[in-house]
Amino acid sequence: MSETPASPRVCDAHCDTLYSLLTAPQKPTDVTLERLQQGGVAIQTMAMYVGPAAGLDVIEQRFEGMFDQLEALKQAGWRQVDDPKEVIDAQPHMLLSIEGCEVFARGLSVIADYRARGVRMAAITWNHPNALGTPHCVDATTGLSGYGLNAVREMQRLGIAVDVSHLNEAGFYDILKKTDVPPLASHSCARALRDHTRNLTDGQLRALFGAGGFVGLNFFPMFLTDGPVCTIDTVIDHIQHMYDQGGAGMVGFGSDFDGISTKPEGLDNPGDFPHLIEGLRRRGFDESDVLAIAGGAFIRYFERI
Ligand SMILES: [Zn+2]
Numbered sequence: 001m002s003e004t005p006a007s008p009r010v011c012d013a014h015c016d017t018l019y020s021l022l023t024a025p026q027k028p029t030d031v032t033l034e035r036l037q038q039g040g041v042a043i044q045t046m047a048m049y050v051g052p053a054a055g056l057d058v059i060e061q062r063f064e065g066m067f068d069q070l071e072a073l074k075q076a077g078w079r080q081v082d083d084p085k086e087v088i089d090a091q092p093h094m095l096l097s098i099e100g101c102e103v104f105a106r107g108l109s110v111i112a113d114y115r116a117r118g119v120r121m122a123a124i125t126w127n128h129p130n131a132l133g134t135p136h137c138v139d140a141t142t143g144l145s146g147y148g149l150n151a152v153r154e155m156q157r158l159g160i161a162v163d164v165s166h167l168n169e170a171g172f173y174d175i176l177k178k179t180d181v182p183p184l185a186s187h188s189c190a191r192a193l194r195d196h197t198r199n200l201t202d203g204q205l206r207a208l209f210g211a212g213g214f215v216g217l218n219f220f221p222m223f224l225t226d227g228p229v230c231t232i233d234t235v236i237d238h239i240q241h242m243y244d245q246g247g248a249g250m251v252g253f254g255s256d257f258d259g260i261s262t263k264p265e266g267l268d269n270p271g272d273f274p275h276l277i278e279g280l281r282r283r284g285f286d287e288s289d290v291l292a293i294a295g296g297a298f299i300r301y302f303e304r305i
Pocket of ligand 1: 099165166187
């Protein structure tokens with residue numbers, strides 16, 4: 001008689017569902033409460049995504065719109081959590097994040113306002129330079145601004161996880177070398193397996209894991225492979241590579257659902273997480289690693305910071 005392992009609690013470090021609900025309310029979302037339940041997702045990080053380049057007033061309005069969308073989900077029965085450690089059951093909880101810190105340009109004091117409104121993670125940049133830093137797609141060498149470094153330190157003081165996905169290499173190393181709290185990459189892949197500036201080099205991965213950081217694997221096929229086929233095994237190749245760079249216990253998922261136009265075969269929405277978890281077991285990850293990758297590593301990262 002074979003024993004079925006307990007289904008792990010899944011944590012996902014990134015999706016763009018709030019932005020999709022705000023800007024395309026008629027469009028069905030990848031992330032729904034039913035699919036989160038079906039997939040065993042205990043924590044779904046919901047990003048407030050900065051969107052196309054615009055003035056600060058316009059961006060602040062978008063963020064207010066996404067706070068409204070979050071509120072509407074809560075009215076509809078979704079739960080929000082401020083501290084991942086508080087999640088003790090397998091019911092879905094939302095954790096609030098920011099993708100692109102343009103709104104922090106108003107002054108360091110607004111960071112505490114966003115923290116008070118539930119923001120627990122923030123990516124320094126999306127794909128546009130801002131007052132804090134420079135993204136991967138502009139150059140690799142411009143570090144954080146002086147203001148950006150101070151903003152990072154203020155985020156760390158307030159318990160906001162500093163997210164380096166989309167940031168360039170110089171900004172990444174500024175955070176690692178000039179501040180005291182390990183950052184995370186909420187939705188990034190390995191550059192050794194897919195050569196794209198959006199992905200992390202082996203040097204970055206080893207530095208991040210050495211500091212006690214975390215990486216959530218992005219499911220976007222464009223960042224996973226330059227070949228014609230992308231499957232669950234392609235995702236697992238990146239996870240294995242990160243383990244080989246010292247990432248045991250520090251790697252998990254950052255799906256990017258509702259922010260990606262294509263998906264790996266068999267991994268279309270949060271209801272498919274069990275297929276990915278089964279794939280990890282098939283690949284030979286032992287049950288403690290499977291539990292860590294599914295969600296435990298994400299929760300322990302927040303315990304470290
Ligand atoms: Zn992104």
